[in-house]
Amino acid sequence: MTSTRLPGKVLLPVAGKPLLHYHVERLQASGLPLYIATTSNATDDPLAAFAYTSALPCTRGDEHDVLSRYQQCAAQHELDVIVRVTSDCPLLDGEVLAKGVRDYLLANDPHLYLSNVLERTFPRGFDFEVFSRELLEEAFEQATLPSDREHVTPYIHQNRSGRVRFRHIMRPNDRSSYRLTVDTAEDFELVRQLIESHGAATLSADSLIALLDQHPELVALNAHIEQKKL
Template sequence: MKKFGIISQARMTSTRLPGKVLKLIGGRPLLDYHVARLQASGLPLYLATTTNATDDPLAAFGAAHQLPVWRGPEDDVLARYQQCAAAHALDVIVRVTSDCPLLDGELIAQAVQQYLAADNPRLYLSNVLERTYPRGFDFEVFSRELLEEAFHHATTVSDREHVTPYIHQNRSGRVQFQHVTRPTDRSAYRLTVDTAEDFELIRRLLEEHQADALGAEELIALLEKHPELVAINAHIEQKKE
């Protein structure tokens, strides 16, 4: 049996909203919602943060929640993933980012089943290349083989910081692709937290609509019914990779 694991990258020194992953909503840090949602996938979860003292609170969070934490380079996030995957002997990695507190663990579990059915270590499966889901539901599934290949051959600062460009740009020429999509495009919605406006939307969703109990499709339906919520952060531009 292949060993699957979700690796979530996190750090406290976000440029636009520092400390965002430990900001509180309903008395709980955003990271707590993120972890609980991912644990619904049934997959092991690992937190990949940096060796910086500023990220000691994240390591403490992991210890308090029995969550394995790997600490590695701040800017070479690709190395952080490679080290974490190697340390835990993962065969297949699900990559997510910790600024997505409403990720759907069940959606990820379905994607992993799709990946397993393909039985192809050269496969990159994601919902990010052909975007139909809101930002904030992003995940990528790929083999340790592809991760190691990227680790050894990716050279640019952007490659190392953003982890998967070497893979999803198919620099080796031998990567195959599958895309997880939904029938209607709702990629304009933002359920990721990068700014104060993003945080306000998530706060409203959690405090007023119990969003932590809703799946991806239920959350999308909620946003469709409430354009005033969508408007809170509709003007925010995603940072370029």
């Protein structure tokens, strides 16, 4: 809720519902259990309230040590496999995520890190990462840099242990220049228009990308926004 570029962004209303509602609804299409891991700050009480009314388990912890919140949540719920998504991606396609998880499970490799973020071909805003509890616990115990703790997975995807293996989920056509995450007012305006005027809340990733291909004026709304660096 204390986002520096767009405070309260995940609960901003679109068509009478908060962005987080759309995010959760689309993630539920994956068939996977969902957990919210937010801070213990009073400013994030509205997120805890959202979790309660949505019947979602909610773990609360340190604002800056997001890695510890993930570890706490995974331990509390005895999770063997973790899928990381961020709450400012309200149009992430749950079915794409589910396919990634199926690929991960078929590999049967606790040292595998599977994602669509290291080799980018999906628009920003479809990001997900899949990794084992074993890798999470190792990162929790070994990672010391503030950026490691804040961004959860750098210790894993930079292969600091030397034991991590990688699989990249990629599209045949690169659309990584498109931006469907919500970090600024311009990002929000694009997502608002997509949901309210183009039915984006029910569109697949491929359909959303095709829509952006057909409407360069929509892409232009936030094409100039630069993603924050790690």
